Amino acid sequence: MRIDDMKPGPELDRICGEVVFNKSGLELSREFLPAYSTSWEGMRLVVEEMQRRGWDYRIESYRGDVSFAFLQREHEGYSEEVGTELPYIATLAAIKALQGSEYDGTD
Template sequence: MMEHDVRSMQPGPELDRQIDEVLFGRTFTEFPRGFCYHNGRGWREAAPYSTTWEGMGLVVEEMQRRGLDVHIDFVTFGRNKLVDCAIIRNGLEMAHLSMMPNAPHAVAMAALLALLALLALRGGEQG
């Protein structure tokens, strides 16, 4: 997956699945009703990381566990309320998204961009 692919992703199941695969290391299987992963007790769909504050919180917590800081700024321009999100590691900005319509979408996309950048730096290894 390339940066331009991530930047064009809308909030929803596809972005959520990418977060689950890259951030949490889950493997999905395609079923007639959609994609699911097995959690040891049963089949589950990806959590709504890019559409809910609860899902966003899971992403932020895992990023922090990995030593990455998540900076979220809320910006108001007249009637428009927009979100900027940056992912920082050791003082280095790994990803930055500006003027996003909502925080969960901004955080999910920035996290995915930062993780893909880290994977590229490490030569593709996950973790």
């Protein structure tokens, strides 16, 4: 399944744990997995980790939609998602920023 087709929830959170936090599948199975894609606290963890890695972020809203983007400070990296659920689009933007838009959730 392509990352764009995934809904917020445990499977997307697992992928976020692997990609953003560099955790292995074994590590993820042994510990509590934060709700990165469905909670404000989870989104905060994602944003802080991306900032630690050298990415800034931008949030904009317009007519009910929200845009969340990560921008790399030192390079030309950029990843943006638009939607209505901020933790979900922040999680997608982080995964795509680090793995590219073609990430299919099988790595």
